Amino acid sequence: GAGVSQSPRYKVAKRGQDVALRCDPISGHVSLFWYQQALGQGPEFLTYFQNEAQLDKSGLPSDRFFAERPEGSVSTLKIQRTQQEDSAVYLCASSPLGPGEQYFGPGTRLTVT
Amino acid sequence: GENVEQHPSTLSVQEGDSAVIKCTYSDSASNYFPWYKQELGKRPQLIIDIRSNVGEKKDQRIAVTLNKTAKHFSLHITETQPEDSAVYFCAASEGYGGSQGNLIFGKGTKLSVKP
Numbered sequence: 350g351a352g353v354s355q356s357p358r359y360k361v362a363k364r365g366q367d368v369a370l371r372c373d374p375i376s377g378h379v380s381l382f383w384y385q386q387a388l389g390q391g392p393e394f395l396t397y398f399q400n401e402a403q404l405d406k407s408g409l410p411s412d413r414f415f416a417e418r419p420e421g422s423v424s425t426l427k428i429q430r431t432q433q434e435d436s437a438v439y440l441c442a443s444s445p446l447g448p449g450e451q452y453f454g455p456g457t458r459l460t461v462t
Numbered sequence: 463g464e465n466v467e468q469h470p471s472t473l474s475v476q477e478g479d480s481a482v483i484k485c486t487y488s489d490s491a492s493n494y495f496p497w498y499k500q501e502l503g504k505r506p507q508l509i510i511d512i513r514s515n516v517g518e519k520k521d522q523r524i525a526v527t528l529n530k531t532a533k534h535f536s537l538h539i540t541e542t543q544p545e546d547s548a549v550y551f552c553a554a555s556e557g558y559g560g561s562q563g564n565l566i567f568g569k570g571t572k573l574s575v576k577p
Contacts, residue, residue, distance in 0.1 A: 353505075382564055391468075391551050391567030392506065405564065440505070449494065449563060453505040 351375070353443050353454035361460045362431045370426045370457045372441030380444040381424050382451060383416055387437045395439075398424060431461045464489040466554050468568025476576055481542050483571045485552035486534045492554040494563065495528060495535045500570075501548045509550075510537070542575045549573070 354373040362368050374381050380399055384392035385408075395414070397405040400421035409416070413432075418424040428435055438458050442451040465488040475481050487495075493514035498506035512519045512526045512535065519526050523542075528535040539546055549572050553565040 380563070384565075389570075391553075391569050392565070394564040394566070397564055408564075444563065450496070450508055450511065451563075451565060452508065453498075455505045 353441055353452055355439075355441050355454035355457050357457060358455060359458050359460075361462060364431060364433060364461055366431055367427065367429045368431055368459060370428075370439050370459070372424045372426070372443075372454055374422065374424070374441070374443030375452060376422075377445070378443035378452075379421075379446045380451075381418060382442045382444070383424070383426050384440040384442065385410075385437045386440055386456070392440055395426070428459075431459075433461050435459060436461045464492055464554055464566040466552060466566050466568045468552050468571060470571060471569065472572045472574070474574045474576065475542050477542060477544060479542055481537075481539045481546070481573055481575075483537045483550055483552070483573070484534060485536070485554075485568050486532075487554040487566075488533065489554070489556075490530075490533065491556050492566075494555050495526070496553050496565070497524075497526060497537050498551045498553065498567075499548045500551065506551060539573075542573075544575050544577050547573055547575045 356371045383395040386392045394408040396416045398418040413429045415427045438456040440456045441454045444451045468485045496511035500506045525538045549570045552568045555563045
């Protein structure tokens, strides 16, 4: 079946612009995670949804970052007033229910110039 | 919170040799330990995982061992092939009960298999 998909795959933004990154999880997966991966580093947790409820946003680096999953399926990560330090690959992962195997999307590479 | 350390950061082996990557974790509540393979520009792919009620798990040329007492786990790849070349990440999470299961990753090991 179809895996996790993300769009766009690449995004270039000028500093100060707002961006929106989309994640389509595997159909039926209850849990959805967002991670940020800096160059040469492991992914770092940003936020977690169980269905439409955002249960943990402790990893969001600032209040410029906002995530939603209004119908419990597709999720959007929004970054307002982008800064150069926001440049990274943003990965989405989904899981059938709670802890366990997570399946990653291809990521969105964000470059802020 | 949980902290995962991974060694070595780079590993170069000859084709056919074995490769071992080691990780330690700090939170004794962690009980789920996956390993991901990430090729350049690609998504992390789950290659094997282990839960804390098991000491070892094997899948063809790949095996993972877990020592709960020492809080370390290792990935073993035997008979390495050039297509095994990639960055490998270990991770840890609380895998049971009410935990949400977000993963804490190591910094990765870049494995190069020379033909």
